[in-house]
Amino acid sequence: MSVSTKYRDQLSELKEHQKLTKQARDEHAKKAASAIKQLQRSAQQAAQDLPPAVAAVSQTLDELEQHFTEQAQAAEQALRQAPSAPDVFSVDLNRIDWQRHDFRQELLATAITSGREQLYQFNDGEQREVPRLSQLLSVNRSYVIGSHDDSQAQAAAALGAMHERVCRLTAMMPHSAKFTFIDKQGLGANFIYQSSLPRTRHVSADLQKTLEEIMADIERINRSFTMQVQSLLQFDESIRRDEGFEFIMVANFPEGLERRNIEALARIAENGPRCGKYVFLQLAPGASYPSGVSLKNFKNAVRIGSDVLDATAPGRGYVPVTPPVMQAIFDGAKAVEKQASDLSFDQGTQFSNDLSQWWQDDPTRKVSTPVGGSGAKKNDLQIWFGEGQDSVCAHGMLGATTGAGKSNLYHTFILGLACRYSPQDLQFYLVDGKQGVEFDAYRQLPHARVVSLYTSPQLARSVLQELVDTMERRNTLFTEHGVASFAEYRKAGEPGGKMARLIAVVDEYQTFFEDDRDGEGSELMLKLVSQSRSAGIHLFVGSQRFNVAGMQKQQAIFGNMHLRVGMKMTAADITALNEFQSGGKTLLRACKEVGQAVINDSLGDDSSNLSGRIFRMQDETRKTLLAQLQQKWQQTYPETTLEAPVILNGSEQPKLLENPQLLHALKSHNQRPDAAAWQAFAQLPEHLGGLGATEWYPVERPRAFWLGKKPTIYGQQALIMRCRTAENVLFIGDNAEARVGMLALMTAQLAVAHAAAQVQVFHFDGAIEGSPWHGVVHAAAQGVGLPLHELSDEQLASTLTELVTELERRRGLSAAERAEQPLIYVVLNDIQRCEALQMQEGRFGDQQPSAAGQQLQLLLQKGAELGLHLLVAADTLRGLLGVLEKSALNHFRHKVALQMTDDDSFKLLNGRQAAKLQAAGPKPIYALYVEEMQNRQEQFKPYAFHDLADLQATCASLRDALTRWER
Structure with a gap:
């Protein structure tokens, strides 16, 4: 281009x-x-x-x-x-009057003062201090105070900030704040006040051991969590307070700590807040860490201001607490008692105020009741006996030191079951040990069959014997009806009569084995625990520790005690335990407060441990429930008289009107029993309210009289008088309470044995006029409406003459005619003071009976088989032999000896038995019944005379009961 x-x-x-x-x-x-x-x-x-x-x-x-x-x-x-913020939020704790501060109140440290905001100034010039708050219990944090770059002065200030935290937390939470102080470098010098705090953890010389205990606590608390509870702070207060919040305060960190210590602290810091464990580290200046660890191990650590604030300066920091103020805070927190925050009984038995819901549970397979709560639940601690779906729980044992809440657990257990099961379905044998009266309130419990207080070893073993006997009677009944167990018997419709489950609750069960050289208690207990479950009989025993002195065959016995309940115990006892595995022991070590318990129903296996707090049974609640149970019985069984329990009291004398045999005789007959009715009553077994006497022949006109209580459940000390030779009674011994008491009440019982027209009673009272014992027999007879011929000293001689004449007359009668004659009783109280009977000097200087004495000895020798009996009381053998020849003692078939000298005991009984009756002290009074013909001796507690009003009340009640027979 x-x-x-x-x-x-x-x-x-x-x-x-x-x-x-x-x-x-x-x-x-x-x-x-x-x-x-x-x-x-x-x-x-x-x-x-x-x-x-x-x-x-x-x-x-x-x-x-x-x-x-x-x-x-x-x-x-x-x-x-x-209102002003609580004192414990004050920035300067020194300005608070701690002498007037109410340490009974707790304020959980969800937020805690960590400094001061700007002073707020009102328009009129008034100023108000506003504390700066930071979260504590509600967040997952550990805390660092100070820096490794601090000077010595700054380090001291950081340590002061830690002390201020201790004071503030103690003041806010005096009952739920617990501290663990770690000061390896200073050997504890930085926490010299720790002994003044109410709750601290002992730090072992081996620090790692202490840290492992804290981690074990975290694991234990973690097992208590549920889906609804994400932290200890969300637990029910009554359970949470048992755990408390623990603050691990470490001074001069990490000086003196090994790598494993720091790693353990880091684990606690990371996992502890959820379980109420918080770590505070005060950093040592210029410190170096063991290889492999550093402050970075504490991933949730936040810093706490450690600047010292002056009077009004704002900012993060603290005001140092003076030593006197620290001591005042610690003293106040330590002095005040922890406020109760117990679970109440109605949290486990919500229907306790609605009687229509009582007695609805069926005991055929098992009986159970909640006794407390664990974690977020308030009623999941259960005690049960019987057969579950895939397990059994035959018997149980409880170990708890004094003051741990053992008695309260018994009350909760007994009344929890009593509200759920009818007395026709469940019954109790309640036995207190030697020093116990905890079960005294259950005299009025409709479910109670036996209530034993201050139980002696012999009596305690008799309870076991009775339970074994009951088991054997039930097994015989099962065989007769073709069933093998209590459950099958119930399902078969109880063909042999109503049958209830029996639970024997025994406190201080070591009483079984005291003074037991032959091992009887161990044998009975082993037989019971190994065989009685199928008979519907269960044993729940308790003591300060599980294994007790004197027990034989312990391994075999404990092998049948499926239920183990542990409460607060000594560290040594927990370490020695074989009844719980390691996990259970860990839980038991955490039982520091009253009412905390660990329950295991699988022979102590760790997979079945459950820990928590027992319901609190207030005294008023117990009284109310017992009254309501009586009311429920009356509503449910209006036509049935509630059978009174057998009351045993090892420290008191028995009472005639608590004698179940006498009560059975009075209440089971609408009119005075005839000879056949008395024979049926006498041959009835003791456990059914009878005498258990096979030799009862109406032709001998037998009569029963009760003198006191044998050391067995149903055994009453009775003597049976017949028209036989030597059927006379001698009461001898220095104790006038028992001697006169037995004589008077035996006289009163003549009104039970005889209608007024069938008996004549003559009485000589040798007791000194004006003494408490004069007129006692007369008052007893008058109280029951029994005609009594009172004899003076002069009248006694003439009356004896008349009785000898009557004796001769009766000799001439036929047997049938004699049977129609009224029985005659001559009651001679303090016979040694009768002048007409005093021995007289014979021709050769020897002592011979007076004329009246000879007639008396004739009546003793010949009168009983003809229906004339003598009831004689004397204070000493020497006094008795002042009116009777020694050979006359052979005419007393029934002798009742009280405490006497060795010499008198040998002369009367050919042994020291009567000299050893009160070896344990003057109370209770013991007596010895001697039946000469059968060579039988039985120790018992006699009825005693206390005062005239008590005797008159007893006799009036007896007369009222007899009135039914005379209508």
Whole structure:
């Protein structure tokens, strides 16, 4: 292409470009003109609208200013009227009067003072301090105070901040704050006040052991969590307070600590807050860490301000607490008792106030009741006996040191079951040990069959014997009806009569084995625990420890005790335990408070441990429940008389009107029993309320008289008088309470044995006039309406003459005629004082009976088989031999000896038995019954005379009962 052509083309392109540019510029100008016109129109419109808009905005601003002013005034007024924050939030703890502070109240440290905000100043110039708060219990944190770069002064301030934290937490939570102080470098010098605190953990010389105990606590508490509870803070207060919150305070960290110590602390810091364990580290200046660890191991650590604040300065930090104030805080927290936060009984038995829901549970397979709660649950601690779906629980044992809450657990257990099961379905044998009266309140419990207090070893073993006997009677009944167990018997409709489950609750069960050289208690207990479950009989025993002195065959016995309940125990006892595995022991070590317990129903296996707190049974609640149980019985069985339990009291004398045999005789007959009825009663077994006497022949006109209580459940000390030779009674011994008491009540019982027309009673009272014993026999006879011929000293001689004449008359009668004659009793109280009977000097200087004495000895020898009996009481053998020859003693078939001298005991009984009756002290009074013909001796507790009013009340009640027979 030529140059001209090339230029022309370029020129053409240039012209075309100029044309296009002109067109674009024209179009742009048109658009700009249009936009200008639109803008001019908008400006004119805006000019018209702007004044109203400005006015509206101005009005709104005025309204907002007025609103905020009113809000500010209201807020300031509320702040003025608001109560001050609790003392424990004060930035300066030194300004509080701790002598007047109420340490009974606790304030959980979900937030804690960590400094001071700017002082708030009101318009009138008043100022108010506002503490700076930081979260504590509600967050997953550990805490660091100070720095490794601190100077010695700054380190001291950091340590002071830790001390301030200890004081503040103690003041806020005096009952639930527990501290663990670790000071390896200072050997405890940085925490010299720790012994003044109410709750601290002992730090072992082997620090790792202590840290492992804390980690074990964390594991234990973690097992108590449920899906609904994510931290200890969310637990029910009554259970949470048992655990408390623990603050692990470490001074001069990490000086003196090994790598494993730091790793353990880091694990506690990371996992502890959820379980109420919080780590505080005060860093040592210039410290170096063991290889492999550092402060970075504490991943949730946050710093606490350790600046020392002056009187009004704001910021993060603290005001140092002076030593006197520290001591005042610690003393106040330590002095006040922990406030009760117990689980109440009605939390486990919610229907306790609705009697219509009582006695609805079926005992056929098992009986159970909640006794407490664990974790977030309030009623999941259960005690049960019987057969579960895939397990059995035959018997149980409880170990708890004094003051741990053992008695309260018994009450909760007994009344929990009593509310759920009818007395026809469940019955109790309640036995207190030697020093116990805890079960005294259950005299009125409809479910109680036996209540034994101050139980002696012999009596305790008799309880076991009775339970074994009951088991054997039940097994015989099962065989007769073709069933193998209590459950099968119930399912068969109880063909042999109603049968209840029996639970024997025995406190201080070591009493079984005391003074037991032959091992009888161990044999009985082994037989019971190994065989009685199928008979519906269960044993729940308790003591201060599980294994007790004197027990034989312990392994075999404990092998049948499926239920183990542990409460607070000594560290040594826990370590020695074989009844719990390692996990159970760990839980038991955490039982520090009253009412905490560990329950295991699988022979102590660790998979079945459950720990928590037992319901608190208040005294008023127990009284109310017992009254309601009586009411429920009356509503449910209005036509059935509630059978009174057998009451045993090892420290008191028995009472005639608590004698179940006498009560059975009185209540089971609507009229005076005839000879056949008395025979049926006498041959009835003792456990059914009879005498258990096989030799009862109406032809001998037998009569029963009760003298006291044998050391067995159902055994009453009775003597049976017959028209046989020597059927006379001698009471001898120095104890007038028992001697006169037995004589008087035996006289009163003549009204039970005989109608008034069938008996004649003559009485000589040799007791000194004005003494407590004079007139006692007369008062007893008068109280039951028994005619009594009172004899003076002079009258006694003539009466004996008349009785000898009557004796001769009866000799001439036929057997049938003799049987129609009234029985005659001659009651001689304190015979040694009868002048007419005193021995006289014979021709050769020897002592011979007086004329009246000879007649008395004739009556003793010949009268009983003809229906004339003598009841004689004397204080000493020497006094008795002052009116009777020694040979006359052979005419007393029934002798009752009280404590006497060795010499008198040998002369009377050919042994020292009567000299050893009160070896354990004067109370209770013991007596020895001697049946000469059968060579039988039985020790018992006699009825005793206390005062005239008591005797009259007893006799009046007896007379009222006899009135039914005479209608």
